[in-house]
Amino acid sequence: MPTPPELEWQDRIDHILDNLPAATWTAYGELGRAVGRGPRQVAxxxxxxxxxxxxxxxxxxxxxxxxxxxxxxxxxxxxxVxxxxxIHFDRSGRADPHRRLDADDLIELMRDYVPYLCERKRGRGQPVYGLVSGSARFRPAGCGPACGS
Structure with missing residues (x-):
């Protein structure tokens, strides 16, 4: 069975932001450090x-x-929003720093993000790779959004 490809940094950003708890925030640089990119590329x-x-x-x-x-x-x-x-903002428009998640916190949000090989095939019999997380969006039996199920 082929090995799933390395997760793309964009997929990691999407997963982190999908799981970022309400009433928390992070910075472009922290998100960049968590996925191995610079803040401008993230922005x-x-x-x-x-x-x-x-x-x-x-x-x-x-x-x-x-x-x-x-x-x-x-x-x-x-x-x-x-x-x-x-999240409270001070008079100069800065968000409460106690609600900020750093790169280590963001990496922890990816702890349960595991690659899998979807058992369905598309097109010319090529395997479809996707990702499953431990969240409520988990798709059992190896199928997920990548196969359209």
Whole structure:
């Protein structure tokens, strides 16, 4: 049986942000350290992919990036949503540093992220690789989103 490929850094970011608890935040640099990339590369990925929970990634000083844009269904800002989740901001717009997760915390969120080989095949009989986490999204019997099930 073939070995699953190395996880792409983008997949690791997606998994971390999918599992980032409400009322917590991290910085671009911390997320970059957790996945082996620089903060600018992380910011570029988040700005182009519409990744879930990207609003929880702030600048290292705890401020929402000036360049952060999203299409919130209720037209709320990232700061408004974070405040509703329980993150307090000081007068200069910095998020509570006690709610910040560092690279070690983010790596811990990936602890249960294991590669698997999906048993279904697509196209020309090539195996489809995917990922399963220990979260509620777990797909038993080796099948997951990669096979469309």
């Amino acid at each position: 570029r990925y988040l700005s182009t992919e519409g990744t879930r929970n990207a609003y929880r990634v702030l600048r290292s000083n705890g401020r929402v990036s000036d360049g952060f844009h999203w299409n919130h269904p209720e037209h709320k800002t990232a700061r408004e 974070l405040s509703e989740e329980g």
